[in-house]
Amino acid sequence: MNWDNTTLFSDDNPADAAFRREVRQWVDKNCPENLRDRPSRVTPPEMKPWHKKLFERGWIAPHWPREAGGMGATLEQQLILFEEIARIGAPTPFPHGLNFFGPILIHAGTPEQKARHCPGILSGDVTWCQGYSEAGAGSDLASLKTRAVLEGDHFIVDGHKMWTTNGTHADWMFALVRTDAEAKPRHAGISLILIDLKSPGVTVKPIKTIRGDAEFAEEFFDNVRVPKENLIGPLNGGWKLATMLLGGERFATGHPRNAAILLNRARQVARVTGADADPAFRQQLAALEIDLLAFTAYYRHGAALHGLGKVPESMTPVMKLAAGPLAQLASEFLVQVAGPAGASLADMEVDGEAVNPAEDLFEMRRVTVGGGANEIQRNILAKRALDLPS
């Protein structure tokens, strides 16, 4: 039996198996060649044609309900789409609109808000970014200071957001802002509003990342007028919306695919460099593959429990603590396997494909920081799952 680390433990029922075949064929035929197995990050403009194809096929938002324009797919179908896109090295559409904001909008938005914003998220015509972090509010997000003061029909927004992925390309931002400076606890004075980044008073500056690209940006808000109807949910009710886990989107962010792809890339590179004949390489690869198998087992177990509505509170932090470090180890392994080329800015040519181990290494550094650093996840586990005292 061949070992395929991208579909471990996927026990599809006959209908799902047929769906998997259909997706596999379609993805292979329709994904633009220049986006497959890309060593460098795909930018929002490059992503658009692929996003559009998935949208036209009706597969762009498998986890959204049908009435909102999604597929209303089961979690199994969502995972199949995810896996089959990953299998050929195609990029997953950006999650900010589809996975982060979309579910909140569907859950808490007014009919007008949904009608206005859902179509753009689905078609990919509108690029969204998430405005949560600030210079002084990282892990301690509730200390955020960007202010929104209601004056008549508008909020007047002043402040500064940072570490915004796709910030320079984004049209809109869903942002957490302080609407009550006196509130105690602090998170009770935070609201979620939508900011059109073309509004007067908004200045966007790129931030060069460790990879050397401008994935991040910072935004300055100076007297920016945001219409009152851009408030999502209740005034001062933003924290709950931003931190609630809606449905199965956590399965998209925690998927074992990152590590699987990197380990397969390491195998490919090892065949070219000859490292695959080295027993030390094999033993290390096997150890990582074993960790990947264990994590995949946990992941599938969680997905099955999700279907039964029995997911324990510990699952999200455990997935994050397992997936991130594993992907990082895999990227570090890839750099080792590449030898001197692991330090190069230039791409390696492997089986006619471009591979850049250092790019992968840098890309993976983000996964244990974004969305609540792993140290925060450990705190959460200690308090909520292990019942340890403060």
Next chain:
Amino acid sequence: MEPILNEQQSLMRETAVRLCKDYGGPKRARALRNAGTEMDVPAWMELVRSGWLCAAVSEDAGGMGMGILDVSLALEEAGKQLLMVPFAEVAAVAHVLGKIGARAENQLRAVQQGLQILMPALPQEGWGNVGSALPIARFEGGQWFLDGRIRHVPFAQSAQSYLVAARIGDEIMLCAVLRHLVKLDTVANVDGSTSSELVMDGSLVEESQVMVRGAQAQELLETLRDLLAITTGAALVGVSAAALEMTLEYIKYRQQFGKALGSFQALQHRVADCFVNLELNRSLVYRVAASYDAGQMHAAMAAAVKARTSRVALSLTRDALQLHGAIGYTDEHDIGLYYKRAIALAALYGNDINQTARFSALTL
């Protein structure tokens, strides 16, 4: 995370929790170790009565018609309570006997009824990756005679016979070898379990004790190896879980600097990492066992189970000792029993290094 079980499985699990509590626990494990007792006979009798030795044997072959997942769930409990019985081994052997059919029928019935303990006796060193030659079988006057040595067989003094894979030229056979026809050289392990060298110097095996030969024997030997890896892995998950639980209790209660140890972030993060590792292993055992039962297991998955459950049991019990401070270094405290059981079980049926190498060979 909790396994997803049907009603029958939940019931069996509840019974296993009770049985293992009643017939196990650190106090009992300590007493057995101090007395130099190889096997807990009352606990074994109870397991025979429960029928679980043949839980993963089909109903046609006289078993309960459940699976390796069910056996693994019970073994997790046995691991938690440090039961000193060859449950992992005999359940795996019974499953294999059930697959052989008519030629193993008598052996299986004797196992099921508690008339014999049939221990698998397979070469341990390198776990089949390197060295470890099988005994040689020769056929003379209508009977078989075995020559060779098999080291590190557990529970060998308590067994009535051994399931041995012997070589006949290019092929192998699986046969039952009677204990009194083998010379035993037994030493004690760190946890009070035993490790015996079986010396076969023309040990007689009657034709009726040869259960299977050739390609099928080779295949069943591989199955037996896989199952021993999974069942022992399940027990290691239990050992790890109990050690973590004991440690959490300790750091919640133990005060230093005027507050509970468990309130210090450095310690919280350490046990959080232990928890993550353990949770992944539980899912790994459940998924791999279920895959085996569904006929969809890749052999590398069994190797992964034993490699990772061994690795985590060793690191987790070591952390547990550290978090207990000086008391963890005493013989008096129970946490040391879990540490030592982890060492003993991790070493059996392929340790982390052996099984990782096996995984590698199976996936390249």
